[in-house]
Amino acid sequence: MAGAPSGKPGSRILVVDDSLDSAETLGELLKIWGHDVRLAHDGPGAIATARDYRPEVILLDIGLPGMDGFAVAAQLREEGIGGRMLVALTGYGEQQDRDRAQKAGFDHHLVKPINPDTLQKLLGGK
Numbered sequence: 001m002a003g004a005p006s007g008k009p010g011s012r013i014l015v016v017d018d019s020l021d022s023a024e025t026l027g028e029l030l031k032i033w034g035h036d037v038r039l040a041h042d043g044p045g046a047i048a049t050a051r052d053y054r055p056e057v058i059l060l061d062i063g064l065p066g067m068d069g070f071a072v073a074a075q076l077r078e079e080g081i082g083g084r085m086l087v088a089l090t091g092y093g094e095q096q097d098r099d100r101a102q103k104a105g106f107d108h109h110l111v112k113p114i115n116p117d118t119l120q121k122l123l124g125g126k
Contacts, residue, residue: 010034014039014046042066043071046060046076047075056083057085057087057123060086061090071104073105085107086106087107087109088106097109108122
């Protein structure tokens with residue numbers, strides 16, 4: 001999965017994670033790096049926020065309740081609101097998970113816990 005870095009400082013980034021603490025912590029880090037950040041905590045909320053906010057980058061957890069991240073990614077791509085970069089942030093790291101993420105429309109697949117340096121490089125900030 002490849003995508004040109006498109007998360008330069010000042011980018012609109014949507015963080016989607018059902019863990020409030022994880023989402024807020026990642027959101028604060030991204031703000032420190034100079035990004036404009038919005039949070040969502042479930043699939044329908046992610047889609048609604050993406051429709052309104054039009055993020056350039058979406059960092060999307062796979063293991064969401066109700067509507068998983070694969071379904072969210074597929075719908076975002078179908079609607080053309082998946083941003084320039086859609087990144088899976090997940091505890092699922094097997095090859096089959098990576099393949100499924102690619103088929104759903106993800107550009108990148110990062111396994112939790114995320115290394116901040118890896119994320120910053122991916123976003124084009126380092």
